[in-house]
Amino acid sequence: MSERVFVPVRVAVLTVSDTRTRETDTSGGTVVERLQGAGHHVAARQIVPDDLPVIREQLRAFITAPDIDVVITTGGTGVTARDVTPEALAPLVTKPIPGFGELFRWLSFAEIGTSTIQSRAEAALCETTYVFLLPGSTGAVRMAMDKILLSQLDVRHRPCNFVELLPRIRGQ
Numbered sequence: 372m373s374e375r376v377f378v379p380v381r382v383a384v385l386t387v388s389d390t391r392t393r394e395t396d397t398s399g400g401t402v403v404e405r406l407q408g409a410g411h412h413v414a415a416r417q418i419v420p421d422d423l424p425v426i427r428e429q430l431r432a433f434i435t436a437p438d439i440d441v442v443i444t445t446g447g448t449g450v451t452a453r454d455v456t457p458e459a460l461a462p463l464v465t466k467p468i469p470g471f472g473e474l475f476r477w478l479s480f481a482e483i484g485t486s487t488i489q490s491r492a493e494a495a496l497c498e499t500t501y502v503f504l505l506p507g508s509t510g511a512v513r514m515a516m517d518k519i520l521l522s523q524l525d526v527r528h529r530p531c532n533f534v535e536l537l538p539r540i541r542g543q
Contacts, residue, residue: 378526380412380537381412381438382411383442384415384443384444384445385444386417387426388418388420388507393418398509399418401509401513402443403416405513405521415436421447421453421454423455426456430460430463441501442497442502444503444504445505446505446506447459447504448490448492448505449490449506457491457504466495467494468493468496471493475505476490478519492506499537499540499541
């Protein structure tokens with residue numbers, strides 16, 4: 372049996388923040404750095420304010436873009452009034468992927484203890500695009516990328532991964 376060949380995916384990175392700029396967006400920068408280091412293509416990178424309609428519209432644009440396979444967001448997953456990224460995504464979800472949030476919080480518990488219950492990190496399939504909502508914390512982003520997403524976005528990862536499912540999700 373031959374070894375699978377790496378398949379780069381096209382990823383949009385969305386930072387949700389009222390205060391971050393491209394220069395100060397360390398969490399978005401960490402996502403970009405990790406993706407590019409793994410060989411993936413960053414197809415788009417945006418920063419939007421913590422505003423539900425604005426977040427939803429940007430998510431919708433990424434989800435419907437034919438040149439984007441995956442969207443990774445940072446920020447807006449906490450429990451304060453301004454944290455509305457999960458609510459912005461909710462009506463766009465085709466299939467929730469609850470295991471992502473469960474695994475994220477389980478791994479996070481080892482680093483930050485019970486404070487992990489304040490995270491609403493989640494994932495979903497939206498039409499034919501994967502969407503992953505990460506907290507705004509750079510440490511949380513680093514952990515999610517290194518311990519979950521980089522392997523699940525690698526077709527060579529066994530026994531299964533998200534990339535190998537894309538053709539079937541797209542009906543190919």
